[in-house]
Amino acid sequence: MSKAASKTPARRNFLKGGLALAAAATVATPNVVKAQGPISMRWQSTWPAKDIFHEYAIDFAKKVNDMTGGDLRIEVLPAGAVVPAFGLLEAVSSGTLDGGHGVLVYHYGKQTALALWGSGPGYAMDANMLLAWHKYGGGKELLAKLYASINANVVSFPYGPMPTQPLGWFKKPVTKADDLAGLKYRTVGISIDVFTGLGAAVNALPGGEIVSAMDRGLLDAAEFNNASSDRVLGFPDVSKVCMLQSYHQNAEQFEISFNKTKFDALPAKMKSIIENAVEAASSDMSWKAVDRYSKDYDEMRTKDRVRFYKTPDAILKRQLEIYDDVVAKKSAENPLFKEILDSQVAFARRATRWEQDTVVNRKMAYDHYFGAKGVKRT
Secondary structure (H helix, E strand, C coil): CCHHHHHHHHHHHHHHHHHHHHHHHHHHHHHHHHHCCCEEEEEEECCCCCCHHHHHHHHHHHHHHHHCCCCEEEEEECCCCCCCHHHHHHHHHHCCCCEEEECHHHHCCCCHHHHHCCCECHHHCCHHHHHHHHHHCCHHHHHHHHHHHCCCCEEEEEEEECCCCCCEEECCCCCCHHHHCCCEEECCCCHHHHHHHCCCEEECCCHHHHHHHHHCCCCCEECCCCHHHHHHHCHHHHCCEEEECCCCECCCEEEEEEEHHHHHCCCHHHHHHHHHHHHHHHHHHHHHHHHHHHHHHHHHHHCCCCEEEECCHHHHHHHHHHHHHHHHHHHHHCHHHHHHHHHHHHHHHHHHHHHHHHCCCCHHHHHHHHCCCCCCCC
């Protein structure tokens, strides 16, 4: 027998085996693809479906859905669809929901230090600067430590800097701090303590319940957030007086949260996409806010006949004084509260000094172009 002939059976067996493996792979491949199909997540926001805040939640979900090519599909339901607005943290932590869109101050009852992400004057920082502290100044690590302290099984992404929020909607203009005494007033977070210190009787209601409470006389005054939200929620229907500018929520932002078990199980590439989608959505939200809030502000001034007033400086100063008393008490009661506060203050001292020295005040430019004696343009 020749050498060539002696190799034929082995070659045939090899080829036969290879064909069998190829056939098996062909049969098995559809099952593998099916097993690795799109990941679906069910989320809930803490906002009514008609609120622009819920729109922001949907915007984020769409970014993730698009950036993953549909490999991760997030469905966002409005507040109350699965749990009440203030029940979001427990629902995400337990896995009842895979994730959610809200604000950290809504968890104030679980751990008071959570309100430091947005409730208060921010030590002269705006919301974007507070987010800078979160990402580069130690806030991210402190928030993870904070959630671990209450056994919350979540991964949190603060994002979306909010403009300064109004003092609120009133029956008549507020001219001095004493005007707030005795008012039935709605707010959340550390602001509850601040307005209680101002003499108000505070009720922390979710956004979707505020206007009906004012309409029924259960509230005398209330704050929510911005011109677009306030208008669509119906504030101009129950009040024609809005006091602008306040320190009670000067530097707030949103929170995107994932159930930690679900998030940790995602592929590394998908986690990276999510983290980048958070920052993309943060920028987009802040740009959309400028456009939409300014339009609705004009509409309320011209069509809804709302009268807007600047909150008097005496009230703003009193807010700061009461806030200092509140955080001193919280710091004494809660070491983690003090640790976070000290971190914020150290960052704010440096960052706000740089900002105050560097950024030009735009009021002069505004007056030059749009003031009573401004440049006339056709």
